[in-house]
Amino acid sequence: MFKVRTYNQISAKGLDRFPRENYEIASEFNTPDAILLRSQKMHDEVVADSVKAVARAGAGVNNIPVADYTHRGIVVFNTPGANANAVKELVASSLFLSSRDIFGGMSYVQGLTDMTDAGEMAKLLEKQKKQFAGCEVAGKRLGVVGLGAIGALVANMAVELGMEVFGYDPAISVEAAWRLSRRVQKMENLQSLLAQSDFITLHVPAIDATHHMINAEMLRCVKPSATLLNFAREEVVDVDAVIAALDEKRLAKYVTDFPVPALLGRPDVLLMPHIGASTAEAEENCAVMAADQLMDYLENGNIRNSVNFPATKMERNGGYRITFCNENVPRVLGHVLSLLADRDLNVIDMVNQSRDDIAYNIIDVASEPSDELLAAIREVDGVVAVRSL
Numbered sequence: 001m002f003k004v005r006t007y008n009q010i011s012a013k014g015l016d017r018f019p020r021e022n023y024e025i026a027s028e029f030n031t032p033d034a035i036l037l038r039s040q041k042m043h044d045e046v047v048a049d050s051v052k053a054v055a056r057a058g059a060g061v062n063n064i065p066v067a068d069y070t071h072r073g074i075v076v077f078n079t080p081g082a083n084a085n086a087v088k089e090l091v092a093s094s095l096f097l098s099s100r101d102i103f104g105g106m107s108y109v110q111g112l113t114d115m116t117d118a119g120e121m122a123k124l125l126e127k128q129k130k131q132f133a134g135c136e137v138a139g140k141r142l143g144v145v146g147l148g149a150i151g152a153l154v155a156n157m158a159v160e161l162g163m164e165v166f167g168y169d170p171a172i173s174v175e176a177a178w179r180l181s182r183r184v185q186k187m188e189n190l191q192s193l194l195a196q197s198d199f200i201t202l203h204v205p206a207i208d209a210t211h212h213m214i215n216a217e218m219l220r221c222v223k224p225s226a227t228l229l230n231f232a233r234e235e236v237v238d239v240d241a242v243i244a245a246l247d248e249k250r251l252a253k254y255v256t257d258f259p260v261p262a263l264l265g266r267p268d269v270l271l272m273p274h275i276g277a278s279t280a281e282a283e284e285n286c287a288v289m290a291a292d293q294l295m296d297y298l299e300n301g302n303i304r305n306s307v308n309f310p311a312t313k314m315e316r317n318g319g320y321r322i323t324f325c326n327e328n329v330p331r332v333l334g335h336v337l338s339l340l341a342d343r344d345l346n347v348i349d350m351v352n353q354s355r356d357d358i359a360y361n362i363i364d365v366a367s368e369p370s371d372e373l374l375a376a377i378r379e380v381d382g383v384v385a386v387r388s389l
């Protein structure tokens with residue numbers, strides 16, 4: 001029986017994937033085999049040595065101490081693309097909400113609570129509506145920073161809206177580049193993108209390289225009429241620099257899913273409570289994908305969509321399965337294979353993959369590995385974790 005500890009509200013569709021005859025799912029477990037979470041900050045959480053994998057039902061993994069887990073042999077998964085459409089739709093809404101005063105106009109109408117005469121109300125609205133006029137997004141220039149799962153959908157959607165679209169992503173994958181409309185113009189640097197754009201939307205992960213990528217220096221490049229949209233992460237933007245730019249009218253508007261108190265009460269911001277991925281569809285997609293990935297790892301040792309371990313898959317061909325991960329240094333695999341040979345254990349099939357400092361191995365053997373063998377593998381210099389499945 002595997003135990004999976006959940007944090008946050010995980011879609012029932014995802015939780016239903018775990019067959020209850022093999023899995024116990026709960027939000028409290030002292031020694032779980034795996035953790036399934038959304039935005040729970042794990043940096044200060046004590047994670048038991050029993051944990052073999054952590055699955056993030058979502059894209060960003062900056063809430064997880066990935067490097068620390070890697071050293072402990074804990075595989076971290078995410079769900080690439082599973083919530084991208086939800087974010088794209090909120091970015092579309094935000095383009096409209098920031099280009100026209102839809103919110104102000106609606107609040108104004110709702111505030112007319114003393115009004116009883118329909119004719120008088122219609123006259124008043126016709127007179128007042130000019131204060132809520134805006135502009136269209138068609139024909140405007142959108143700069144998309146980060147052209148992965150979300151950025152590509154946003155860029156393509158903006159092309160369809162009639163916008164002129166610029167993209168900047170120095171690390172774009174071949175797959176992501178294929179998804180992109182040919183009408184998206186590639187920018188060589190961030191400054192050029194910022195200088196041309198009427199709207200700038202950020203879709204990069206929160207990593208060291210993107211920390212405060214929008215800072216005082218970069219904000220000096222933007223047009224005073226520009227709107228900045230941040231549906232990526234709080235850390236990607238230096239919010240003090242944004243506030244200074246708004247105060248000095250060097251930036252027109254800031255729209256963000258990651259508000260901080262200093263932004264409250266400003267007329268030139270639109271603040272949302274981290275709802276980019278809060279649709280039934282996205283929550284289901286993420287939870288189902290995360291659950292399936294966790295189960296395949298716990299039951300078969302296969303790794304798909306990990307952010308710290310190499311993608312590794314081996315079909316089951318009978319026999320008994322040993323998996324282990326080790327520091328990516330010479331001689332560890334050879335040492336383990338010699339332990340199997342010493343015990344006359346025949347290898348049916350095996351796969352060895354590495355990623356940065358970590359290597360991962362699946363070995364199918366003809367007879368059941370003993371506890372003594374597993375303990376001996378665990379003792380090999382460089383081995384981090386061993387399992388028998």
Ligand SMILES: NC(=O)c1ccc[n+]([C@@H]2O[C@H](COP(=O)([O-])OP(=O)(O)OC[C@H]3O[C@@H](n4cnc5c(N)ncnc54)[C@H](O)[C@@H]3O)[C@@H](O)[C@H]2O)c1
Binds near residue numbers: 145257278
């Ligand atoms: N608001 C929300 O609820 C919400 C939902 C989903 C994702 N997100 C955030 O959006 C981020 C992106 O999600 P995704 O699914 O598109 O991820 P992704 O991995 O598919 O795409 C990220 C892209 O950013 C690019 N990139 C990395 N560093 C860059 C840099 N310095 N400059 C320009 N581009 C750079 C990468 O090459 C990649 O193409 C996530 O990491 C997460 O933080 C927020």
Ligand SMILES: O=C(O)CC[C@@H](O)C(=O)O
Binds near residue numbers: 038
């Ligand atoms: O779980 C959520 O609601 C947000 C997820 C989002 O921030 C992500 O990075 O995928």
